[in-house]
Amino acid sequence: MTIPNLITIGRLFLVPLVIVMIVNARWDAAFIIFVVAGVSDAIDGFLARNCGMASELGAYLDPVADKSLIVSIYITLALVGAVPVWLVILVVARDLMIVAAVILSWLLARPVTIAPFLVSKLNTAAQIAFAALALGSRAFGVDPGAGLVVGEIVVALLTLASMTAYLAFWLRHMAG
Secondary structure (H helix, E strand, C coil): CCHHHHHHHHHHHHHHHHHHHHHCCCHHHHHHHHHHHHHHHHHHHHHHHHCCCCCHHHHHHHHHHHHHHHHHHHHHHHHCCCCCHHHHHHHHHHHHHHHHHHHHHHHCCCCCCCCCCHHHHHHHHHHHHHHHHHHHHHHCCCCCCHHHHHHHHHHHHHHHHHHHHHHHHHHHHHHC
16 A cells, blocks of 8 residues: 555545535535645655656555546535536536446457547536536635636537547547
């Protein structure tokens, strides 16, 4: 068990806590917990890459923690009316498509290793920034104005681009 893995497990424990804060309109606490989770992701990644603490467990745990946080936050924010449902459907559909492709590849005895593309890293950054904007604007009582619409569009476009890149990669893998 490495330090990055412990940090990642800690991030998993933050997911239900931030959901409870959102549901109870404790926007300040939700924002702080979300930021802590985001910073923990950066720290565990840095330690794993730069301090020789990468592990096979971490390679699986980190994306699970990331997706658990993002999907949970987006669904919960949609349930309380803080983000549009159509955007949540798009974000969740992308992640479900990736998981389904990995499982199908495994079932067909053509296992695929999914590594993040640049567009998927940009997508994740945009999704996190948009969720932070939605939470922060409520926590601090600031009207984000057009920033919310711009954020929605950026997240949607990057999510579609990432989905397309993964689908193309998977199709090439399955055809090869």
